[in-house]
Amino acid sequence: MNRNPKEKYARIDIRTKPNDKDKIKRLAEKCNLSVSEYMVQRALGYEPRTVPPDTFYDLYGKLCEVCNTEGIAPEMEAKLLALIDEIHSKLLLPDKESMKQIVNGIEVKQKWQPQVSGLSKTG
Numbered sequence: 646m647n648r649n650p651k652e653k654y655a656r657i658d659i660r661t662k663p664n665d666k667d668k669i670k671r672l673a674e675k676c677n678l679s680v681s682e683y684m685v686q687r688a689l690g691y692e693p694r695t696v697p698p699d700t701f702y703d704l705y706g707k708l709c710e711v712c713n714t715e716g717i718a719p720e721m722e723a724k725l726l727a728l729i730d731e732i733h734s735k736l737l738l739p740d741k742e743s744m745k746q747i748v749n750g751i752e753v754k755q756k757w758q759p760q761v762s763g764l765s766k767t768g
Contacts, residue, residue: 659684669683669684673693675695675696676693676694676695676696677696678693694736697736701736705729705732708725708728708729708732709729711725712725712726712729
């Protein structure tokens with residue numbers, strides 16, 4: 646998500662239960678994001694990733710080094726590059742849910758309930 650540093654920001658205030666606020670703060674911290682940025686990404690359909698530990702980056706770097714060594718078989722190089730790309734996209738880049746996934750998630754969580762009071766069409 647690219648943001649223009651000169652662009653003015655609008656403010657959106659939300660109300661939440663204290664326990665929910667604490668949970669949102671912890672989730673944002675795990676992703677190394679401010680609460681604001683975390684909420685914006687979630688509202689826009691992104692799934693921010695938690696920040697992997699340093700050992701992950703060490704392993705990732707070593708895979709890249711192996712891929713760059715001379716004399717590696719082309720098939721092995723292709724497999725390593727595919728693995729590095731998969732790791733990068735699945736573990737480092739935020740996912741973006743499609744509108745269909747978002748709607749399906751909402752429908753599953755909140756099934757519409759018919760009105761239980763008031764006049765019926767037959768009465």
